[in-house]
Amino acid sequence: MAGTQTVSTEEVQAIARRVRRHIIAMTLAANSGHPGGSLSAADIVTTLYFRVLRHDPRNPLWPDRDRFIMSKGHATPVLYGVLAEAGYIPVEELDTFRQLGSRLQGHTIMQKPPGVEMSAGALGMGLSFSLGQALAGKLDGRDYHVFCLCSDGDSEEGQTWEAAMAAAHHKADNLTVIIDRNHIQNDGFSDYQRFTGDEGEKPDPSGEGRWEPAGWVMKDGHTANIMNLEPLEEKWKAFGWRTWRIDGHDIDAITRTLEAAKAHGGQPTAVICETIKGKGVSYMENNPDFHGKAPTPEQAEQAYRELAD
């Protein structure tokens, strides 16, 4: 399926909207799952499969295929949704998500269905695996490219930085990491200031002059400032990577940047995609509650209206 470049921006946007509706439908039917981080990555993953990756849904183990590794293995709804749209699995199979006997488990399982490159679900492991695939490509003289999608949480795992160091060391220029930088993780906000412009509401100070930790639990139960990742781009740069920081919902910017990453030689590329958690569904946007919670039937109806063509 080489040369998918001909798919227009409007078409990719339309597919991404369908993928978002799949995400809502799958998590609604399963009454569980991770809609927020799936919606934030929907434009990235759709653009990859419809514009960037060299792949063939009829031959998922094609040795020369570009690889897409989703390190944030909890975001299965977006991956399964895109695989269905791309023709790897029937769209009806999405209804079996998270059910007994289904290939579509809650977190990714390698080659279930074919097209899923890696088992994931414990964060921080995807980039190492991707580097292994990139090194195998170099050793075998194959010209495929490996794209690895990481989350904020992935960026907090030490193993990601072990892999970052090793990839630059081995000049793995056939490897690109994409960060779905939505600034929200399981318990709350990785960096709260981004949303408020100030430090937000803190609990009552417990004593004058006492040291207070940088992160705190807010009155609504979310945690603010779980871990500051910034300056993130500079970190990747310092590890020896070519870096970009783009709007992760701009289909053409994603396309241009990932094509540039493919063409770039001598070092791996990191693309930090600024995204909105829950993108496209108003009540999910920037709302940590929907990191790992399904919508109610009423909420799903509203989501379908907002995501209508």
Next chain:
Amino acid sequence: MVQAAKTEATRAALGPTLARLCQEGLDIVCVDADLGYSTSAVKFGQAFPERFFTVGVAEQNMIGVAAGLAACGKIAFCSSFAVFAPGHCFDQLRMQVAQPGTNVKLVASHGGVVTGEDGASAEALEDLALMLSMPPFRVIFPADVVEAEQAIEAAARTEGPFYIRTLRPKTAVIYDESYRFKLGRWDRLRDGRDVTLIACGELVKAALDAADLLAAGGIEARVLNAASLRPMDREAVLAAAAETGAIVTAEDHFIHGGLGSLVATALAEERPVPVAFVGMRDRYGTSGTWEQLLEHFHLTPEAIAQAARDVISRKST
């Protein structure tokens, strides 16, 4: 055939064996976390530099990179000390190797108290338990360097995850080149009808010596080498129970989760007989020479022989 008086470290088998197999055409790669001299993996790296990937002191990354290479068709070996791998990377081994069944082979050196002078932090006593907890890992603890070489070859030629535990010191070589390692078969090194001594690793030699001590007192002991911990030789265990009525296990590892637990589980399910466990109990290692530590922790022929006498006294008839 049993040899005597020759010694070699089982860890010395890794690099040369991989180099030989790669020369024979196997698509082997090796990921190394800065212990290649100690595990002998560098000998493969010298022969095949383009197939030897250094990742620095980063065992989690080592396993992930190996899994990625394996997913592209490579026979992916990696090595470290057993306290670091599986010690640092249980989760990676579980999710990227065990669950998907990727073709990754971890060969970890410095198992057991015989690691010696480096002390408790360096002496892995839990690695077999960790690895045996994860199907479909095949888990091998060779008795000597001859068996280690054959176990590494078996791992290379058999699809799927393997864990092989090797040792730091130059321990006794008990086999000659006529020996043939077979997955799932426990070699019967000596036969007897009074008790069966089942050992793995360097304690196979101790079990053979224990059988000599017992023979001097009129007790005939069967000796089995349980190198292939998974798959285990269940038939050999049940035959030992039926034909000798009492069993002693011996391992340089905690008695929970390793050889003793495997044997006890099989017996409890099918043919309970008295069992005694020689191994590490509820304490960690310490510094000393490896020979001193075996004495200090009662992992000796005398301790195995005494356990045999005790377990024979517990036979029901």
